[in-house]
Amino acid sequence: MSRFWNTAKQLAHYPSAVVGLLIILGLVVLALYCLFTIPYSEAIRLWRGGEDIWGDYPKNAMPAWVNIFPGVDVPVTIKVDSAETPETKDVGEFQDGMRVTTIDLAFDYRHGDFPAEVSIFFTSTFESSRPFISAVWLTPDGREIRIADEAIGRTHSMRLSGNRTLQRRLGNQPAEVGFFLDPNSGDQQTALKGRYILRISAITFEESSAVDAKLVVYGKAHGLAGTDDRRRDLMVALLWGAPIALAFGFLAAVGTTVTTMLIAAVGVWFGGWVDFVIQRLTEINLVLPLLPILIMVGTFYSRSIWIMLGCVIVFGIFSSGIKTYRSMFLQVKESPYIEAARAYGASNFRIIFVYMIPRIIPVLVPQFVTLIPSYVFLEATLSVLGLGDPVLPTWGKVLSAANSQGALYKGYYYWVLEPSVLLMLTGLGFAMLGFALDRVFNPRLRGQ
Amino acid sequence: MTVLIANMGGYVDDIRRGQIREAVVLSMMSNPEIGRLSSEEYQALIEKQVEVEERRLGLHIPFPIRSFRYLWNALTLNLGYAEQLTSDSGSKLVRLIILERLPATLVLFATAYILLFILAISAALFLSRRYGSFLDKVVVALTPSSAAPGWFYGIFLILIFASALKILPFGGLVDAPPPESRIAYFLSVCKHLVLPTAAIFISSIFLTIYSWRTFFLIYSSEDYVEMAKAKGLSSSQIERRYVLRPTLPTIITSFALMLIGLWTGAIVLETVFNWPGLGRLLYQAIGMHDTPVIVGSTVIYAYLLAVTVFLLDIIYALVDPRVKVGAGGARP
Numbered sequence: 001m002s003r004f005w006n007t008a009k010q011l012a013h014y015p016s017a018v019v020g021l022l023i024i025l026g027l028v029v030l031a032l033y034c035l036f037t038i039p040y041s042e043a044i045r046l047w048r049g050g051e052d053i054w055g056d057y058p059k060n061a062m063p064a065w066v067n068i069f070p071g072v073d074v075p076v077t078i079k080v081d082s083a084e085t086p087e088t089k090d091v092g093e094f095q096d097g098m099r100v101t102t103i104d105l106a107f108d109y110r111h112g113d114f115p116a117e118v119s120i121f122f123t124s125t126f127e128s129s130r131p132f133i134s135a136v137w138l139t140p141d142g143r144e145i146r147i148a149d150e151a152i153g154r155t156h157s158m159r160l161s162g163n164r165t166l167q168r169r170l171g172n173q174p175a176e177v178g179f180f181l182d183p184n185s186g187d188q189q190t191a192l193k194g195r196y197i198l199r200i201s202a203i204t205f206e207e208s209s210a211v212d213a214k215l216v217v218y219g220k221a222h223g224l225a226g227t228d229d230r231r232r233d234l235m236v237a238l239l240w241g242a243p244i245a246l247a248f249g250f251l252a253a254v255g256t257t258v259t260t261m262l263i264a265a266v267g268v269w270f271g272g273w274v275d276f277v278i279q280r281l282t283e284i285n286l287v288l289p290l291l292p293i294l295i296m297v298g299t300f301y302s303r304s305i306w307i308m309l310g311c312v313i314v315f316g317i318f319s320s321g322i323k324t325y326r327s328m329f330l331q332v333k334e335s336p337y338i339e340a341a342r343a344y345g346a347s348n349f350r351i352i353f354v355y356m357i358p359r360i361i362p363v364l365v366p367q368f369v370t371l372i373p374s375y376v377f378l379e380a381t382l383s384v385l386g387l388g389d390p391v392l393p394t395w396g397k398v399l400s401a402a403n404s405q406g407a408l409y410k411g412y413y414y415w416v417l418e419p420s421v422l423l424m425l426t427g428l429g430f431a432m433l434g435f436a437l438d439r440v441f442n443p444r445l446r447g448q
Numbered sequence: 449m450t451v452l453i454a455n456m457g458g459y460v461d462d463i464r465r466g467q468i469r470e471a472v473v474l475s476m477m478s479n480p481e482i483g484r485l486s487s488e489e490y491q492a493l494i495e496k497q498v499e500v501e502e503r504r505l506g507l508h509i510p511f512p513i514r515s516f517r518y519l520w521n522a523l524t525l526n527l528g529y530a531e532q533l534t535s536d537s538g539s540k541l542v543r544l545i546i547l548e549r550l551p552a553t554l555v556l557f558a559t560a561y562i563l564l565f566i567l568a569i570s571a572a573l574f575l576s577r578r579y580g581s582f583l584d585k586v587v588v589a590l591t592p593s594s595a596a597p598g599w600f601y602g603i604f605l606i607l608i609f610a611s612a613l614k615i616l617p618f619g620g621l622v623d624a625p626p627p628e629s630r631i632a633y634f635l636s637v638c639k640h641l642v643l644p645t646a647a648i649f650i651s652s653i654f655l656t657i658y659s660w661r662t663f664f665l666i667y668s669s670e671d672y673v674e675m676a677k678a679k680g681l682s683s684s685q686i687e688r689r690y691v692l693r694p695t696l697p698t699i700i701t702s703f704a705l706m707l708i709g710l711w712t713g714a715i716v717l718e719t720v721f722n723w724p725g726l727g728r729l730l731y732q733a734i735g736m737h738d739t740p741v742i743v744g745s746t747v748i749y750a751y752l753l754a755v756t757v758f759l760l761d762i763i764y765a766l767v768d769p770r771v772k773v774g775a776g777g778a779r780p
Contacts, residue, residue: 016589016592020592286708291713291715292715292730292742292745292746292749293746295715295730295734295742296742296743296746298734299734299742320705370595373595373596374595377595377596377597377600380600381597381599381713381716384599384716384719384720385715385716385719385731385734386731386734386735387734399603403603403720408603408606408607408610408611408618409611409618411611413607413611416603416607417607420600420603420604423596423600424596424600427592427595427596428592428593428595430595431591431592431593431594431595432592435591435592
């Protein structure tokens, strides 16, 4: 234990180690937080969810915090639902076989920029005759724009931005521009600020029939992380990427270094044909390209991240590390204390585990720490190639989606930058700690 | 080994059989003649077509035999025919497809590695002389940047230079359409080469300089270097004869290990930069489940690795007089 504190004290002299440790701690906290707030199954459900979960989220929205910069004014999503605010609804008397319900969905719009889309979602209850609705858009300066008059089903969505008839009526402008355009703004089109009202008059033909409407004015910014082309909140993937990246990196690094070390120790101790077989296997394995093989495994069998992890470990066992450890063990094997252990009758495995392996732990630890980020990036690499885990959200998958949707060409920089920055931080954190550990454990490398 | 993994369990065969069946049924449905046949005749025709197609792809041979045949073919570079992909000249020979892509990969990596090697050696020598200086500390501090692979920096470079500044192309080998004259073509390739090379370069330069600098430091504290200093030799002479010479073998070994690591990273780098090389070919083949091409590319990668190692062994023998190829008087 005192040795541990000694190392910690020495490490504190290296600012890079402290920073690296802080980054790693931060990531671990993030990972734990995410594991507790969004359980595994929930993460998968959210990430694979479609319109039912993400319907009210904007498409390709920037993170909302861009608005704190001066001069940036990006609209965020506005949602008004008559089911949640009953005071917007004015239900008339049922007479002559019908009832008129008026829904006034009002909201304040304070941005110069136009929103991304406008949609209205209706839900209604009825036995056999469908309610009839007519919707009118009231602008702050008192203009009235007729939207539609039609009968609706139990659920009905009006995606006004894609509506051709409406577009023609608004002077060949999509709804999100036509509804909000300030008529006096001239060529420099800006949105009119003020209170907008969507007035819906619904006529229901049954005593028990009712109508509710939800207006969603999709913004161009959302949440802390923004959204992707399928309206999913990137935050889910960014959060869940942390535990996955850490687990993958850590397990792969543990799996490969520990097995490699054990095999090297066994080979050196027993020598003879055992050593020979291990040596030849390592040489063969060194020529096998790991990534193409992983790609083949991913293409032909399973893309599950855990299968990949297993393959990485299996192929990592007979890696070049064996040669390094072997040369160290060869020196250790000749040491007098091993002779002593043999003299008192220690068994082979006792010598290997108690006397040989502890000697090279100092070399192993820094190597182990620097290995972690390389496996984290390996996972990202596989994801970018389209061989990521099919269900789990990871940083690499976000990057891959961004890449395949041409995020860089279209200017959705946040989409690429967020996972990249997190990957970079992970890489930097472990690498900085690893290099510092290397210098603490192997003072020979510190130079003169 | 590779071949076995590529086909193990015959799972792929099932996928491919399914694909064949679907393709046959689709082509049948688009044929107006079929409508007149009865359903039994129709089924029989489908079965026959499927069988013909399976025979064409060699699926009727038992799996283990097929694996050995694949293996032997792979070793002799007789890589067979692609199932879906074709080369630009329209050939389905995997060998031709790969040969067509290989130059692009070699151009990119030769440029990057030669640059990397020369710059890293001179920078490492320079820093070993100024051990502990500000520049030295900067390089040491930047070493962790090598944790990220090249493609990762590639994305950033595209973002900055292609997307935001719009001064360099997003990717590809030449402009579209390719320029007519040879010089313009060459310049266009150079322009497209800048970003991918820079990506490889950034991802490995600092770690390389750092480790080579350490080698130089170790060797420059040897007694014979002190001796040379005492003799009054100029510092450039000392560097060349007494520091660089003995360090080269170590450096070349580390360079070889780095090359091996980077070869495979090329797959994603080429994909990110749309570079029409071997890596991108592999990526396309994955998308199409084109087994011969995947196996072929993997074999070529293995050969490239072996060639790299072999070449470095030769260079090793050239720079280190202690290593004698085929030396020993006992030979008959």
